[in-house]
Amino acid sequence: GRKHRIAVIPGDGIGKETTPEGLRVLDAAARRFGFELELKHYDWSCETYAETGKMMPDDGLDQLRDSDSVFLGAVGWPGVPDHVSLWGLLIPIRRGFDQYVSLRPCKLLPGVKTPLADRAPHEIDFYVVRENTEGEYSSVGGRMFPGTDREFVSQQSILTRTGTDRIIKYAFELAMTRPRKKVTSATKSNGITFTMPYWDERFAEMAKNYPAVSTDQFHIDILCAHFVQHPDWFDVVVGSNLFGDILSDLGPAVAGSIGVAASANINPEKDHPSMFEPVHGSAPDIAGKWVANPIGQIWSGAMMLDHLGERDAAKAITDSIEALLRDGGPRTRDLGGQAGTVDVGKAIAEAV
Amino acid sequence: GRKHRIAVIPGDGIGKETTPEGLRVLDAAARRFGFELELKHYDWSCETYAETGKMMPDDGLDQLRDSDSVFLGAVGWPGVPDHVSLWGLLIPIRRGFDQYVSLRPCKLLPGVKTPLADRAPHEIDFYVVRENTEGEYSSVGGRMFPGTDREFVSQQSILTRTGTDRIIKYAFELAMTRPRKKVTSATKSNGITFTMPYWDERFAEMAKNYPAVSTDQFHIDILCAHFVQHPDWFDVVVGSNLFGDILSDLGPAVAGSIGVAASANINPEKDHPSMFEPVHGSAPDIAGKWVANPIGQIWSGAMMLDHLGERDAAKAITDSIEALLRDGGPRTRDLGGQAGTVDVGKAIAEAV
Ligand SMILES: CC(C)[C@H](C(=O)O)[C@@H](O)C(=O)O
Ligand SMILES: CC(C)[C@H](C(=O)O)[C@@H](O)C(=O)O
Numbered sequence: 001g002r003k004h005r006i007a008v009i010p011g012d013g014i015g016k017e018t019t020p021e022g023l024r025v026l027d028a029a030a031r032r033f034g035f036e037l038e039l040k041h042y043d044w045s046c047e048t049y050a051e052t053g054k055m056m057p058d059d060g061l062d063q064l065r066d067s068d069s070v071f072l073g074a075v076g077w078p079g080v081p082d083h084v085s086l087w088g089l090l091i092p093i094r095r096g097f098d099q100y101v102s103l104r105p106c107k108l109l110p111g112v113k114t115p116l117a118d119r120a121p122h123e124i125d126f127y128v129v130r131e132n133t134e135g136e137y138s139s140v141g142g143r144m145f146p147g148t149d150r151e152f153v154s155q156q157s158i159l160t161r162t163g164t165d166r167i168i169k170y171a172f173e174l175a176m177t178r179p180r181k182k183v184t185s186a187t188k189s190n191g192i193t194f195t196m197p198y199w200d201e202r203f204a205e206m207a208k209n210y211p212a213v214s215t216d217q218f219h220i221d222i223l224c225a226h227f228v229q230h231p232d233w234f235d236v237v238v239g240s241n242l243f244g245d246i247l248s249d250l251g252p253a254v255a256g257s258i259g260v261a262a263s264a265n266i267n268p269e270k271d272h273p274s275m276f277e278p279v280h281g282s283a284p285d286i287a288g289k290w291v292a293n294p295i296g297q298i299w300s301g302a303m304m305l306d307h308l309g310e311r312d313a314a315k316a317i318t319d320s321i322e323a324l325l326r327d328g329g330p331r332t333r334d335l336g337g338q339a340g341t342v343d344v345g346k347a348i349a350e351a352v
Numbered sequence: 353g354r355k356h357r358i359a360v361i362p363g364d365g366i367g368k369e370t371t372p373e374g375l376r377v378l379d380a381a382a383r384r385f386g387f388e389l390e391l392k393h394y395d396w397s398c399e400t401y402a403e404t405g406k407m408m409p410d411d412g413l414d415q416l417r418d419s420d421s422v423f424l425g426a427v428g429w430p431g432v433p434d435h436v437s438l439w440g441l442l443i444p445i446r447r448g449f450d451q452y453v454s455l456r457p458c459k460l461l462p463g464v465k466t467p468l469a470d471r472a473p474h475e476i477d478f479y480v481v482r483e484n485t486e487g488e489y490s491s492v493g494g495r496m497f498p499g500t501d502r503e504f505v506s507q508q509s510i511l512t513r514t515g516t517d518r519i520i521k522y523a524f525e526l527a528m529t530r531p532r533k534k535v536t537s538a539t540k541s542n543g544i545t546f547t548m549p550y551w552d553e554r555f556a557e558m559a560k561n562y563p564a565v566s567t568d569q570f571h572i573d574i575l576c577a578h579f580v581q582h583p584d585w586f587d588v589v590v591g592s593n594l595f596g597d598i599l600s601d602l603g604p605a606v607a608g609s610i611g612v613a614a615s616a617n618i619n620p621e622k623d624h625p626s627m628f629e630p631v632h633g634s635a636p637d638i639a640g641k642w643v644a645n646p647i648g649q650i651w652s653g654a655m656m657l658d659h660l661g662e663r664d665a666a667k668a669i670t671d672s673i674e675a676l677l678r679d680g681g682p683r684t685r686d687l688g689g690q691a692g693t694v695d696v697g698k699a700i701a702e703a704v
Contacts, residue, residue, distance in 0.1 A: 076542075083541075083542075083545050114469070115468050115469060115581050116469060116580075117465075117466075117467060117468060118469075136543070136544055137545075139545075141508075141546030141547065142546060148513075149513060150512075150513070151512070152511060152512040153510070153511050153546050153547050153550040154508050154510050154511075154546065154547070155508065155509050155544060155545075155546035156493075156506050157488075157506065157507050157508075158504060158506050159504060159505050159506075160504040161500075161502070162501065188594070188597075189434060190428075190434035190435070190438050191488070191489045191593075191594070191597065192488055192489060192507060192594070193439065193491075193493075193507075194493030194494060194495070194505050194506065194507035195493065195505050198495065220598055221597045221598050221602075222601055222610075224598055224602040225602055225604070228467050228602065228605045228606055229605055242540070242544070242572075245543065245572075246573050246576055246598065248573070249574055249577045250573075250577055250580065250602075252577070253577030253578075253581055254580055258574075258577060
């Protein structure tokens with residue numbers, strides 16, 4: 001039978017609570033659809049940092065390298081600065097494995113209450129395609145004249161042709177698989193006048209190769225406004241690392257809950273493992289109470305199966321999530337319910 | 353009597369339609385409150401660019417220098433690239449006159465429909481304080497290896513101590529004048545690891561001087577989500593040039609209409625004139641139809657009077673705007689009405 005090797009990193013906080021539910025559902029899908037998951041567990045987290053001084057061992061990436069996918073919970077904990085926790089674990093995996101696509105569905109699920117007035121599920125159903133390796137998240141920068149009135153900090157934003165073209169191409173390819181076939185580009189070329197005009201230029205160039213795809217573009221400020229006022233306008237939205245980051249939190253917020261939002265960090269060529277993680281963080285405020293919503297994690301698992309070629313299994317999971325929400329199954333606090341993390345995980349696993 | 357010298361630049365598109373209504377209301381306020389406005393009109397726009405090759409004359413800033421304020425409509429027109437129109441007029445004024453505060457109220461007005469479900473006017477009432485001279489809108493950057501596969505563009509983001517401290521201080525001073533006395537900082541120090549940690553550091557330092565003000569901070573991605581999910585959390589929100597730009601379009605969108613949103617570009621020391629302009633742009637799609645909403649422009653006029661020390665007149669204008677909206681006065685299309693630009697301007701002028 002088919003076998004997929006999965007590296008599991010629950011990480012911190014509610015990641016430790018949602019990951020087991022993700023695995024529970026994946027396991028149910030494997031049994032039903034006849035494939036095998038070979039799991040390797042890694043305890044890398046802010047706790048191991050406290051013990052060892054490292055978020056992951058020096059050969060961490062090598063340990064993950066021959067898995068087919070990484071299944072991640074959440075990273076970060078109060079007391080450990082983000083530049084240690086995130087830049088010691090999450091970001092090195094995204095970059096080291098050249099997971100240059102961050103793919104994030106924004107979908108209003110049936111039975112979920114959106115903060116917007118008068119919006120039905122079919123009106124919010126789009127993808128944010130985020131560049132995941134360069135742009136505003138750069139490692140070039142520094143501080144000068146520290147401690148004086150002349151002090152300043154500087155950080156470069158970098159767009160390479162390779163990095164820009166491949167993410168835009170991914171967005172067009174994705175649009176080709178969807179009924180509406182539309183790509184929206186997030187820009188800010190009127191204010192950020194070196195990098196963003198280049199983004200626009202490469203977008204226009206790529207669009208020529210996809211005459212069947214319709215396009216538009218908005219500056220990030222008004223685009224955020226449109227997410228709230230006209231979420232029905234969007235099909236596939238492509239943006240730089242920072243703009244994609246912003247839009248892929250705003251999109252799920254508009255669609256009702258960040259607790260259900262999933263994300264994939266993809267290396268499309270499969271030269272390296274891809275990584276699947278919920279959009280939410282480690283949520284220290286509710287960690288340890290077992291009330292976190294596991295749906296973002298479970299949905300990320302479905303995206304992982306899809307990436308691994310297990311299309312039917314992936315669809316069974318997303319269908320089960322939708323059915324649970326629509327038919328009044330157990331729901332966690334963020335969705336107005338009383339259920340615990342495990343209740344929701346079990347219900348979805350059973351449905352699968 | 354008191355006299356204020358105002359430089360009026362209607363600019364492009366609907367700016368030419370909303371500015372006269374702004375002036376109509378300012379004139380009514382002047383007559384009622386006994387001060388004089390000495391207007392100088394400037395036709396600087398994309399049209400003058402087409403004729404002269406310049407958005408404003410070389411000595412443009414000098415021509416404006418001894419006015420007390422600049423009253424601007426909108427800048428930009430299809431066919432003239434943004435880096436010409438905006439960087440030839442709007443941005444040089446903001447920078448040349450060191451208008452380092454962009455102040456933008458986000459207020460749900462009575463009678464305006466917000467896209468959010470179940471939100472009452474008092475629940476959305478905050479200010480975005482945006483840094484307006486440096487940050488991500490920098491003039492340092494360039495392109496290397498053009499036309500090859502190695503091509504890349506780079507743009508620096510710059511935060512100076514002077515620039516960072518003074519905008520954060522302005523936010524705290526503003527919070528001190530408000531009942532809730534709260535400042536929220538927009539950051540992204542987990543991803544943008546040179547500039548944003550510095551922002552956090554200066555924010556924490558400044559907060560020590562204002563023990564009466566409560567503070568919090570969010571990364572820009574989740575902050576945008578909170579604007580939609582919890583707009584009632586905010587009182588004064590301070591951000592860098594880009595983050596402030598994004599939040600000050602998202603805030604008005606959440607509060608119902610960008611057509612009513614006002615903004616002030618302030619030089620608090622009054623070393624140079626400040627500039628007042630609506631948040632909306634030149635709106636080529638509706639320009640020439642006289643259906644644009646003039647309220648953003650009129651409200652900007654009220655902010656101008658406030659800056660010039662005409663507090664009562666400013667309040668009379670904002671009260672009249674609120675009364676018009678609450679009591680079913682004429683409203684433009686964007687607010688679900690049928691009225692024209694002039695109808696709304698006249699109604700507010702009369703009420704004043
Ligand atoms: C037109 C553009 C350069 C401008 C900005 O980003 O500053 C506008 O969006 C604004 O917010 O005033
Ligand atoms: C934690 C942080 C560095 C990360 C990011 O900005 O990439 C997160 O916000 C995300 O969206 O995955």
